[in-house]
Amino acid sequence: MKRVRANPGEGVRLREQILAAAEELLVETGREEALTLRAVAGRTGVSTPSVYLHFADKDALIEAVCLRAWDELERRMREAARGIDDPFRALGRCGRVYVRFALDHAAQYRVLMMRQGSGSAAEACFGYMVEAVSACVAAGVLRGDPQTLALGLWSAAHGCASLLISQPSFPWPEDLDAFIDDTVRMAGFGTALASRLPRHGISTEVVAELDAFAARLTE
Amino acid sequence: MKRVRANPGEGVRLREQILAAAEELLVETGREEALTLRAVAGRTGVSTPSVYLHFADKDALIEAVCLRAWDELERRMREAARGIDDPFRALGRCGRVYVRFALDHAAQYRVLMMRQGSGSAAEACFGYMVEAVSACVAAGVLRGDPQTLALGLWSAAHGCASLLISQPSFPWPEDLDAFIDDTVRMAGFGTALASRLPRHGISTEVVAELDAFAARLTE
């Protein structure tokens, strides 16, 4: 029960324990306001101000918890796309994994994405998504600036996950997996066609009709 | 400087003033944590616990502020779609208005959509969106359950707005309006085609190819 003081050099261990306790607390309760410095310290078996030995303030602690989740998400997306040749297929996998990950880690995702000034935490993860989009551009299945395209796709995936998490009282369909798939298709398909591609095998007249059809949305 | 006590029956006026003060505070600072009961009461020129005369607790106050914003948003969407015959065009207008409204009221939107248990505040607004989608279904430009389709479209719009608000450090394109338009087109276009329509004037072979193309995203 009694905590033994760490030897010099092992102070970093406490940092890990605090991080783990904070994550547990967030997941178990699901409510961000339950993430109290006192609760975290208590669960770690340490006094409250000791948290300040390893984190500048509460926001820094939360940000560190988030960073963990981002790393995990990026790992899963890479894993989901590994061994898939078609970059468009790989992109679809990424999208589905993204949304599912968000739903499986709703508490963290809420903190992750819905905080103000969460800073550059997501940039590494975003970098991978740009990578996946670039492959599609190189393959000719998408056209345009990869960063901008990736932002649009991320918007769709994030919107789906975020809305599911923050508005559970909405009349969501029973089959959530199918809804997620529909969203991924909507985003990928819409992006591909709205970016004026793929024209492989589609006649000029049809392309013109599709363009005119899409244009009705924003005129 | 000195507040005069309201006559019996006029207590509701204070409620309005508190609501206005809370909204001002939220907009001016842009930070939700600046929305303190003491700050609100101080700005209204009233003692702190007086807020409890008109709101059960802080959450109820925030919720009331949010309700105002939802009403305003619904009003603007109705206005944007008024007089437009083509339901698909009307839907596009709604989407653009939605995102622009969110960006123009970032502080409120953040509170609105990114809180936990925000309850049934958005349902009226959602109802209108279902209405607009239903018109498209009736016109044959979309196919499927209007509620589910509306949820998908809302996901896209919300994702765009939400990501822009909560991740301002992302490499967003310079022309934000164009990006919003692209997102609206992506969502509407993708939904229309992913819902297996419109087939007007598109050959069976092309439809099959488009289906196969979209299917690559979720297999």
Add this chain to the structure above:
DNA sequence: GCGTCAACCTGACGATGTCAACCTGATGGG
């Protein structure tokens, strides 16, 4: 003229983030 009730204030409580000051045990130099 008096009671009653809405409208509001005062004072306080527990919880929270944060800080200054203190303690304590291992470690390395002399």
Add this chain to the structure above:
DNA sequence: CCCATCAGGTTGACATCGTCAGGTTGACGC
């Protein structure tokens, strides 16, 4: 071997927050 040093904590306190119990004041009906 001893003592200064310093990492690794603790104690106690402060301001601020949401919230509540109880008191005060003015208007209005009878």
